[in-house]
Amino acid sequence: MNFLYILNFFCYCMLMIQYYFLNLAMIYNVCWTNFQSICKQWKLKININKTKIMIFSKGRIPRNLLFNIDGNEIEIVSSYKYLGIVFSRSGSFLSTRKYLRDQAIKAMYAVIKKSRLNNLSIECQLDMFDKAIVPILTYGCEIWGFENLDILERVHLRFCKHILRLKKSTPNFMVYGELGRCPISVTVKSRMINFWCRLQEGKESKISCLLYKLLYVNFNNYGYDSKWILYIKKIFDDCGMSNIWQSHNLFEKRWVVLSVQQRLRDQFIQEWSTEMNTSPKGLCYRLYKNVFKFEHYLSVLPFNLLITLCKFRCGNNRLPIETGRWRNIPRSERLCHLCGSADIGDENHYIMSCNYFKDERCKYLPHYCIKNINVIKFKQVCSTQNIVELEKLCRFIKSISVKVYPPG
Structure with missing residues (x-):
């Protein structure tokens, strides 16, 4: 046969x-x-x-x-779907990515519905996304992963923002930072390298191995520009592992896959840190967020409180620093209208120094944070691991939100 x-x-x-x-x-x-x-x-x-x-x-x-x-x-x-992959006469896999996106969105809302019915934690919802939705988004990515992946990453970000109840306009670096997650592209590139390694070790009689060798010979000797081979080479070059591409079979394949995966993750964390430190919306965020990890408060606080804290940390609030941005008011003019101190109405001001909330501050914050206030103490307040202090901080934030921008 x-x-x-x-x-x-x-x-x-x-x-x-x-x-x-x-x-x-x-x-x-x-x-x-x-x-x-x-x-x-x-x-x-x-x-x-x-x-x-x-x-x-x-x-x-x-x-x-x-x-x-x-x-x-x-x-x-002009197009034909075979085993879940849509082939197009032009050679583009855009139709495939759109089809997988649509299927993943259906599965995503099924996961969200079940999560609400069962009151699942944020960690559990993310685990369900990784096990039920990511396999749909990345189906066959070993072949078409060299194309633009933004259409798939938008599904990932939509899910993350939805479970955290964040606005669509929330900067992506804040979403990645709070959840400690890397984009889909890291998974796709890792799987492509894994597939490439399997081609090196596979039986020479396999059609996939024969086709790869044909492409590689044409690429190496006759200048044929294969997008797939160019992308594999680019991944190795970007990871500083060009020697692996040049030598092909001289390295242990499992080590190659794990090394590429780790370097891709490290590169993304560097890009995340750069974007956070250069973005105007990250001025306060980077005071209390300097480690790329899943935030502790997301797994210990009740859902209503963790959403309150997450929105406050990610700028989903109506403080003057945010409302002034919507109206194109210069940052220096987005002042607090409650205490008359001519200070910018940002998160640091209302948590640490606004006189209007002096009584609430004494009630909700630890005593060591009230005297001799500075940026370090603001960071300690917002990044504390103590559950009692976190709950009190969330109640303080709710009090600030009501009085800074009353409902109605």
Whole structure:
């Protein structure tokens, strides 16, 4: 049956040859004759309804081009879904990514519904996303992962912002930072490298190995620009591991995969830190967030309190520092209107120094934070691991929110 599979694959590949290079009619006749003999030998019946012709070309297809099997005309299509992957005549996998995105969104809202019914924790919801939705988003990514992945990452960020009850406009670096999560692209690149390693160790008779060797020879010797091979090489170059690409089989494959995965994660954390330290919205956030990890308060506080704290930390509030940004007011003019101190109305001011909340501050904050206030104490208050102090901080934040911007 392996021989049958190879012949069928050969016939399929021959039918995909671009029509302006070779005489398709002649190739089709040869392939069809061979295919008929194989079907007769193995007593196989062709399903005409599922048989399609797709010609890979970015140009137009002649209207008078016809294909027939036993007098039945075979439809020429511009795209075809095979085993969950949508192939397009242009060679782009955009349709595949859109299809996987749509399927993942359906699964995502099913997970959200079950999470609400069962009052699942943030950690549990993220675990369900990784096990139920990420496999959908990354299905077959070893092949199409070299293309733009933004359409998939938006699903990831939508889910993260939804479970934290954050606005869509919340900066992505805050979402990644609070949850300690890396983008989907890290997973995709790691899986591509893993697939590349398997191609190196696979049986030489496998079609995937044969095709890779053909691509690699053409890429190395004849200047053929394979997007997939170029992307694999780029991953190694970006990770500072170009020697692995050049030597191919001289390294242990498991070590290669783990090393690439770790370096991709480290690179993202560096990019995250750079964006946080250069973003205007990160001025307060970077005072209490300097370690890329899942925040402790998300796993110990009741849901209503952790949402209050998360929104406050991520700028989802109506303090003057935020409302002034919506109205394009210069930062220096976004002042507190409660205490008359001419200080900027940001998170640090209301938590640590606004005289209007002097009594609440004594009630909710530890005594060591009230005297000789400074940035270090503000960081201690916002990043404390003590559950009692966290709960009191959340109640203080609720009091601030009501009085700074009363409801209605």
